[in-house]
Amino acid sequence: MMEQLDKSAIQMDGFFEKISGHEQVMFCNDPATGLKAIIAIHDTTLGPALGGTRMHPYESVEDALEDVLRLSEGMTYKCAAADLDFGGGKAVIIGDPSTDKSPALFRAFGQFVDSLNSRFYTGTDMGTTMDDFVHAMKETNYINGIPEAYGGGGDTSIPTSEGVIYALKATNKHLFGSEKLSERAYAIQGLGKVGFKVCEHLLESGASVYVTDINEKALEEIQAIGRQLKNPVKVEGTDEIYRVDADVFVPCAMGGVLNEETIAELKVKAVVGSANNQLAKEDLIEMLATRDILYAPDYIVNAGGLISVADELYGFNQERVLLKTKAIYSSILEIYEQAKRENMTTLEAADLKCKRTLAEQKNRNNFFSRTKRPKWNFDG
Numbered sequence: 001m002m003e004q005l006d007k008s009a010i011q012m013d014g015f016f017e018k019i020s021g022h023e024q025v026m027f028c029n030d031p032a033t034g035l036k037a038i039i040a041i042h043d044t045t046l047g048p049a050l051g052g053t054r055m056h057p058y059e060s061v062e063d064a065l066e067d068v069l070r071l072s073e074g075m076t077y078k079c080a081a082a083d084l085d086f087g088g089g090k091a092v093i094i095g096d097p098s099t100d101k102s103p104a105l106f107r108a109f110g111q112f113v114d115s116l117n118s119r120f121y122t123g124t125d126m127g128t129t130m131d132d133f134v135h136a137m138k139e140t141n142y143i144n145g146i147p148e149a150y151g152g153g154g155d156t157s158i159p160t161s162e163g164v165i166y167a168l169k170a171t172n173k174h175l176f177g178s179e180k181l182s183e184r185a186y187a188i189q190g191l192g193k194v195g196f197k198v199c200e201h202l203l204e205s206g207a208s209v210y211v212t213d214i215n216e217k218a219l220e221e222i223q224a225i226g227r228q229l230k231n232p233v234k235v236e237g238t239d240e241i242y243r244v245d246a247d248v249f250v251p252c253a254m255g256g257v258l259n260e261e262t263i264a265e266l267k268v269k270a271v272v273g274s275a276n277n278q279l280a281k282e283d284l285i286e287m288l289a290t291r292d293i294l295y296a297p298d299y300i301v302n303a304g305g306l307i308s309v310a311d312e313l314y315g316f317n318q319e320r321v322l323l324k325t326k327a328i329y330s331s332i333l334e335i336y337e338q339a340k341r342e343n344m345t346t347l348e349a350a351d352l353k354c355k356r357t358l359a360e361q362k363n364r365n366n367f368f369s370r371t372k373r374p375k376w377n378f379d380g
């Protein structure tokens with residue numbers, strides 16, 4: 001018995017070490033519906049934790065835990081970078097999204113979210129859809145990213161694409177002294193919800209645009225717009241897009257596209273796009289720097305969607321969302337300038353900016369006030 005106790009004590013030590021950077025990790029178990037989920041709250045210095053719920057058939061609880069810890073920490077930085085009054089959180093449901101979903105499972109999940117009493121707000125992520133959260137919403141108000149019909153902000157790709165445009169302008173300003181979009185050439189990878197809007201904006205501004213997509217229909221549509229605007233689009237193959245003679249590469253398709261081979265091919269002076277996790281490995285930022293290619297940190301560039309989702313908690317206002325999205329311009333410029341001044345990578349500069357915001361707010365949180373801070377006083 002004694003031996004058993006000692007063993008479990010050792011395991012617990014390892015577990016707490018793993019979650020030592022997090023405020024709270026909650027394991028949710030509901031045998032009646034088959035729900036097995038983990039909710040991780042990384043840091044609530046800036047406000048309640050905000051982050052989506054991912055559903056995936058993880059091979060082990062350890063894999064699920066690792067994912068939720070990593071993703072929730074990332075959310076702390078994303079929120080800090082976008083100047084949102086939210087902390088970092090994330091949830092994972094262990095299960096196959098195509099076979100293991102049921103309304104009851106999501107209602108059970110909603111109850112667990114509700115039990116955190118506004119410490120955690122969540123919505124869709126990979127493997128979950130708004131249809132799932134309609135069930136969770138019967139049990140909790142702490143759901144966001146909801147359809148317009150339910151009072152949400154709707155299509156996040158609108159502010160996300162606006163954010164990409166601001167980041168492109170800031171990049172032009174830093175590299176070429178003028179933010180004008182029209183004077184440069186761009187290579188856009190992916191003409192989906194975000195990439196298409198970015199491309200349209202660039203074509204309207206008179207810029208020279210190369211595009212690629214695997215979706216023929218999207219290519220035809222953008223070519224028609226180019227013809228209408230008398231600014232023809234240059235269509236490239238999916239492998240050729242890395243090699244075109246443009247000023248900026250704009251990845252708006254999927255993650256992991258910047259690897260040793262593709263970085264070696266790039267002729268551009270900067271990479272600025274909406275895709276999440278563009279670098280196949282984080283240390284590839286060094287390779288970009290060696291090749292003198294400026295990298296705009298993806299989580300700063302694509303914050304428009306998060307700004308929109310966060311805004312729902314105040315009662316959605318499109319104008320306010322676009323105003324906050326505009327700040328991506330100055331954020332990106334500040335990061336470029338600090339990286340240059342202090343001879344660091346743009347990812348390091350972005351990291352420092354977020355840490356500074358968190359440290360400043362930690363000091364503010366020491367100041368006692370009888371009333372709840374209005375910004376945290378959501379209707380919930």
Ligand code: NAD
Pocket residue numbers: 156157158160189190191192193194195212213214215218238252253254255274275276302303305306
């Ligand atoms: P989407 O699915 O609408 O568009 C992706 C596009 O990429 C599609 O047109 C698809 O055909 C194309 N594509 C797929 N494989 C390709 C390939 N090999 N080469 C070229 N094109 C390819 O997605 P989206 O909403 O436009 O988002 C684009 C990226 O931005 C994603 O990485 C997403 O995670 C990220 N992002 C989006 C938002 C948002 O608000 N939509 C917010 C933050 C980040």
